[in-house]
Amino acid sequence: MNERLSKLTDRLIGREWQGVIIYSPENRYYFSKYRGTAGMLVIQSGSQKLITDFRYVDQAKAQASDFDVLQHQQNMVELVCDQFSHLKRGVVGLEFGAVPVEIYLELKERLPQIEFVDCSEVTNAIRSIKDEEEIESIAKGIEICDQAFAHILTFIEPGKTEKEIGLELELFMKKAGAEGIKANHVIASGPRASLPHGQATDRVLEVGDFLKMDYGAIVNGYISDFTRTVVLGPPTEKQLKIYSIVRKAQEESLKIIGPGVRCCDVDDVGRSIIADAGYGPNFGHSLGHSLGLFIHESPALRSTDQTILQPGMVITVEPGIYIPGWGGVRIEDLLVITEDGYRNLTTSTKDLQIINVREEVH
Structure with a gap:
């Protein structure tokens, strides 16, 4: 048995x-x-x-x-x-x-x-406690996501549609070994980036847009989860501000994560940073969640979950700020809790990636 x-x-x-x-x-x-x-x-x-x-x-x-x-x-x-x-x-x-x-x-x-x-x-x-076989599948999935992010940075440009971005990501990931992609594949640009789960549409990317991409590769039935937000062309002061708040919320949350820590306490760290910056009402979902064969498993990094993190748990950390009519930012990493802390399976940079745009010649 x-x-x-x-x-x-x-x-x-x-x-x-x-x-x-x-x-x-x-x-x-x-x-x-x-x-x-x-x-x-x-x-x-x-x-x-x-x-x-x-x-x-x-x-x-x-x-x-x-x-x-x-x-x-x-x-x-x-x-x-x-x-x-x-x-x-x-x-x-x-x-x-x-x-x-x-x-x-x-x-x-x-x-x-x-x-x-x-x-x-x-x-x-x-x-909730993943074995080595499960962790290996999830790690392979997030490795494919990291590779897809590096690739998509060379593909994004004004004039492409959200659907084109999504299809390119899906094609790349399947060629890289994914058996499928997670169901709630999020590609949302410009004002639509304020939608936490905004699905790709025919909207055309424009200079100045934030582009939020939340996707995941499926390997051996196991789902990975990855989010990065990029900007097309030089960012505005407000874009830099919002991005830096979200990044700080994530990185400060990561500092306290480890075995023996309550999920609700991790959520409180990230949520407090966003609230103290004046954007509390613009962060309405949990700080993170476990995953595996299903995209949202237990436990979750939310105020109502007092589960104590244990070695072998796999958890996302994904704070965000979403401003209706303007846009939004989310940054997400995927971690495995270890005996003495955690291992971050996500390797992509959290520096804001600025997509170079060609100036039109008149």
Whole structure:
């Protein structure tokens, strides 16, 4: 049995649960290595079943070596329930945030003697500590992002559209080894840079624009996250000011990060710097978040998260200032918490990159 399964089984026994049903693609892959798009895991003490249909049986057997693969004919839920039908009563963990309502209702109807409880806290806690294999995949992803940033600096120029920038980044990253890019790919220029998650549009880049690029490469299913903001042509005094505040907020936050530090305390450092500069209302998201098989995992660097950072956690640090009608800046690095501090996986410079623009000849 792999270490991830062992951790889940230990918690299952400790809570006196009779089993756990895994539905989400991320947890399915995490615990079994199965990457098919259909299937459910039934994990009990001494028994691991992967239930899928005809299309994926061979794939499941090849990828999920720790599981007995069962093929359902018409109704996957019915076969899942068969694994618990011998119980007169019991408690079973279920991913409340992932399982569709119709499946939950069918489970309740077929297994009235079972109490279903949310297992997300358990699975999130296990996944929050990344192993070396996971860290290696995330590190490869952010290496591709760094390479893409160096490349895109030579591509950006007035007259290009946000979509052209986004497509060039995607093409470069896939050629560099990424299997895909993260879903919320952000390319926002000029006044649109004030949109924290502004998707690329046909807007044409102009001299004087801030260009905010937030993208991530996917490697072995693991997502990386990277943000830099550049300026086309000489920056104004206000642009330099806003950029320097965001950079200071990030760098001061990095100084306190390490094992034993509470997430909310890191958030407070970065948020206070932006607030003290008069831009508190212009920074409305968390200072950072964990990631892995999903773009936003637990824990998060926010005021309400008192999780204590531990070695093996992977966390972003991404303060920003967003001014409607003017633009915005975000700078993001990706860190791995270590025994004595952290390792910054992001190597791109945080100096404001100024894109040289050619003067028109009249």
